[in-house]
Amino acid sequence: MRHDDRTPTGDVRQYDLTRRIYRALVMHYVEGLKQAEIARLTGQSIATVSRLIKQGHDLGMVEITVRAPFQPSLELERRLARAAGLMEALVVPNLSANDEVALASVGEAAAGLLLSRLKDGDTICISGGKGVSALVAGLNPARRYDVSVVPATGLVEGPLYTDVNYVAAQMAEKLGGRAHRIHAPMFADTVDQRAMLIDMRSTRDILDRARHADIAVVGVGSVTPAGSSYYDLHPELADDRTEIERSGAEAELLAHLLDGAGRVCRYQMNDRLVAVTPEELSRVPFSMGVAVGPAKIGPIRAVLRGRHLKGLVTDETTADAVLPGLEAEAPAARS
Known part of the structure; x- marks a missing residue:
């Protein structure tokens, strides 16, 4: 079904197109990059880059300087990418105060970012979670992709969004690709x-595919809120809050607990995980996190400090809260 540009969905799509045009214009006219260089750095074709630059001219965005209709969000993206060393930061305008609408908007924007980088032959590894599920719900590709989707973690019982095999199957169906299933639990x-x-061949093969993926799409989890879904992953976790607090945990990534600096905590359940590690995730050519909301501010900051992600999709409010701590540390991190 086609969406009217005046709907929230249309707003997000228009925003995504505008930010891509703006980014191409800045890279070409401000940074002085050739169209072939822009294509290589952004994972797009030269023809697409050329079309974006032309659209920018047609829209009157090129004069002596480059004008951006969504300047606040685009400026947040630039600052966030610089402070966290990201290849790509996508900050979605807050179109609604409703948390579910905000998550859906971020998910649809993340889906657009994934499609802008996806090519036939790619392997995508994914986690479960609400952010990744929102991305899958927002997928509306114009064509089928010859891709593979593989889980990056073992299985856990719970809501469908926590079932990584289900989420992988849904993503593969929407893209027209193939889903691989894992049959091991998340926690041994x-x-x-x-x-x-x-060491089982079936598990080893799936996790090896995930480690050598071209793109990773993962959620960023919270730990400290009483209602954190992390504690639903295994019955032992609910009785382990004191030890979790003692470990210094501030974030969850691929079910691993991380401290405020993005390092894997010394926590016994981390040693029993059947999953790709955050360090292995950081070696995937493009690893993208999807997260939004007040409970995710500290976790996002911790994950970015650990340099586990190359891309992040969130909303304006969350990005604006994440930035101060990162920017204060950026000079020290670059020295």
């Missing part, structure tokens, strides 16, 4: 059982 009962599960 013991460290020895984890080693056995990791």
Whole structure:
């Protein structure tokens, strides 16, 4: 069904197109890059870059300087990418005060970013979670993609958005690709059982595919709020809050607890995980996080400090709250 440009969906799509035009104009006219260089850096074709630049001219965005209709969000993107060392930051305008609408808008924008980088033959590894599920819901590709979608973690019982096999199957169906399933649990009962599960051929093959993916799409989880969905991943976690607090955990990434600096915490359940590690995630050519909301401010900041992601999609309010701590640390990080 076609959406009217006046709907929230249309607003997000128009915003995504405008920011892509703006970025191409800045890279070409301000940074002095050739269209082929812009295409390589943004994962687009030269023809697409040329079309974006032409659209910018047609829209009157090029004079002596480059004008941006969504300047506040675009400025937040520039600052966030610079402070966190990201290849891509996408900050969605707050179109509604409703949390579900905000998540849907961010998910649709993240879907657009994924499609702008996706090409036939790619492998996408994913986590479960509300952010990734929102991206899948927002997918509306213009064509089918010959791609593979693989889980980056083991399985956990719970709502559908936590079932990584289900989310992978939904993404593959929308893209026209293939989904691979994992049959191991997210948490092993013991460290020895984890080693056995990791060594099983079926599990090893799935996780190897995930480690060598071209694109990763993951959620960023909170830990400290009483209602954090992290505690729904395993029955033992709910009784382990004291130890979790003692570990210094501030974020969850691929079910790993991370401290405020983005380092994997010394916590016994981390040692029993059947999942790609944050360090392995950081080696994926383009790893994209999707997260929004007040509970995600600290976790996003921790994950970005750890340099585990190359891209982030969030909303204006969340980005504006994440930035101060990162920008204060940026000079020290670059020295």
